[in-house]
Amino acid sequence: MPRLVLQLLRRCNVVALVLTLAACHINLVAPYDDQFVNDAVTVQTDFDTLIQTLRNPPNGTSVTYDANKASYNKINVDLSRLVTQAQTHTNNQPMIDQTTTLAGVVREVEATHRRTGHLSIAYLDDKQETVDQQIGIVIRTETDKKALN
């Protein structure tokens, strides 16, 4: 084969290698998702609103489970949306695991309310503080992606 052709082929291989390397930035973790953070804030707002209502109900407001079922439904939808938003990205297992754990902790409130019919003030205080801390950790874990890149 003529030397010129060999040189050309070699040159093409090098160019191909260069192009391959250029595309070789790895992604071990999903990119930051602003919508996910907004969804987490929505969960916190709706959860805190319910807890505040149960702790300090306005006149005429019942604190029974049935009377607050609509609020629980709203929070369940918020949680489903949050988990789904985490699942829309590849390499996002940490956020999926965190939001699934958070959803379990929040949904226990509904289960306990339905079962016992009454939630004590101490329970509501402790649960709110814990859920708020956990939502803070979820949001921070998401924003770490931005801070570290």
Next chain:
Amino acid sequence: MDAANVATAMLNAAKGAAAGTWPNIQHDFASDLTSVLRKATRIEAQLAAGELTEEEASELLNDQRKTLTMLSIEVKQDEAIIVENAINAAFDVLWTAVKAAVA
């Protein structure tokens, strides 16, 4: 392309990326751990005082364990990002060296 020099430069870039990004996180894991411990102590006192039922206290204490799990997930993710940055920084050095060799 001087392979030895490129290797050293890649290693330095990876080290720089790892060391340079961690301070960007404004974490206070100690504060989170202290908060969990404080809540656990309070739950115990509330149970003793009859402000919480045993069932409620059990659930709330289990929540604290879950908070710690979530913290450990955060740490693992952040470590993965630092590794990602280090590998990509090393790759950028290799990419620059290859481009220079081709030119």
